[in-house]
Amino acid sequence: MRRPGIAAGFLALALVAHPARGEPLGCRREVAKQAAHYVQSVTKARERCADRVIVGLLPAGTECRNDSATALRISGAAEKASAGVVRACCGVDGRCGTPDDDPLAAVGWDIGSCPNLQNGACTNAMGGDADIPVCFTCVGSAAVDRLIALSFGPSGPAPAAPPLGACRRAIGKEAARFFIAKSKALRKCWDARLRGLHQNPCPDPGDGRAGPAIAAAAANTSAAICAACGGGDGRCGGGDDLTPASIGVAADCPAVQVPGGAACGGPIGDLAGLVACLGCVTEFEADCADRLAVPLVAGYPSECNPPSPTCQSGVTCASDGDCPDGYTCRDNGGDTRYCVGPPCATDAECSGAGICRQYCTFAGCSSRVCQCPGFGCSGPDEVCVDDGGLACRKLCTQDSDCTDPFGYVCVNPGFADGICIGSAPCE
Secondary structure, X not given: OOOHXXXXXXXXXXXXXXXXXXXXXXXXXXXXXXHHHHHHHHHHHHHHHHHHHHOOOOOOOOOOOOOHHHHHHHHHHHHHHHHHHHHHHOOOOOOOOOOOOOOHHHHOOOOOEOOOOOOOOOOOEOOOOOHHXXXXXXXXXXXXXXXXXXXXXXOOOOOOOOOHHHHHHHHHHHHHHHHHHHHHHHHHHHHHHHOOOOOOOOOOOOOOOHHHHHHHHHHHHHHHHHHHHOHHXXXXXXXXXXXXXXXXXXXXXXXXXXXXXXEOOEEOOOHHHHHHHHHHHHHHHHHHHHHHOOOOOOOOOHHHOOOOOOOOOOOOOOOHHHOOOOOEEEEXXXXXXXXXXXXXXXXXXXXXXOEEEEEEEOOEEEEEEEEOOOOOOOOOOEEEEEOOOEEEEEEOOOHHHOOOOOOOOEEOXXXXXXXXXXXXXXX
């Protein structure tokens, strides 16, 4: 005869091993864990590839997203993340889409669709637990893409001799190191929250550890970049700092808002500005990737996916963040920047209140693309420039090129930058 005490003990063990489906703590914790591990793995893989380009171990111009070794590491990380979620969330049969799955509502993912990052492509429908890793791997990859693009500039990582090569390597390594350090600190903090060890938002006041750890990592990142790029004194702010232009980074910091924190954006004028921009954008990307994974205890911030801007006629841009989805902020060669989008045939194909017309710069005219209105001119040798007000200026090599209404006089005739003295309104 089985004794009641032993039977009760077995029952207690069973309840611990298989918690009630209404409180799927294991699933919640595993989602947060796998989301953090995935974004950390992708960051390491992308930074490692970029570093190998800079030191000459991979060909210049290598697109690291398409590099076979890097792609293999990233796909492996995605498979591991998905498998972890399936094990923790999809019941004893180990298959998602069956009745013993943890309900999406119980883990906080009954949100209809993936909430996206900066109006990107992460909008998959959330129909079951199998869709959770699809969402967080998409957002995580997008966050890393943007950080890598900022760290290495529009042209990507490029080989260079010291001190420039050492500076570029330091920027990539330290930005990645800070991103990973913040991701780890936040994941530990939220895991403690999920386990009921505290009830605070992370990182501050959080578990009492995350905030100081992140601050220390940020300080170390700044110091390391300044040491590598700050000239002989190894400090930012001296006259011998490498300039952002020589390093090859973008001219403008992405216009994003750290959830509940600072606004990034504006021109990157010097090394100190670059370090500040890297810190700000890294905070943004890490916070958004992190908060996505813990929806029951921290909602996804609106700053992570704000409404896409729309074109305003004749309004210039400072960065891509000022432009509608799919558009970039471009300089037409006359120090006039406006939003330009994808190729098109008609206005109906242009989102964001854009129009379809030929794109002309000081280098000439290309095919028709979507662009914000107010920057067009009627002739193929005319460019809209802002020289105290938007106006179409006609390019010229001699006075006879300057017909009415362009003033009949060519300034700098015979040179590539010759321009007629008169003007016409931009359209």
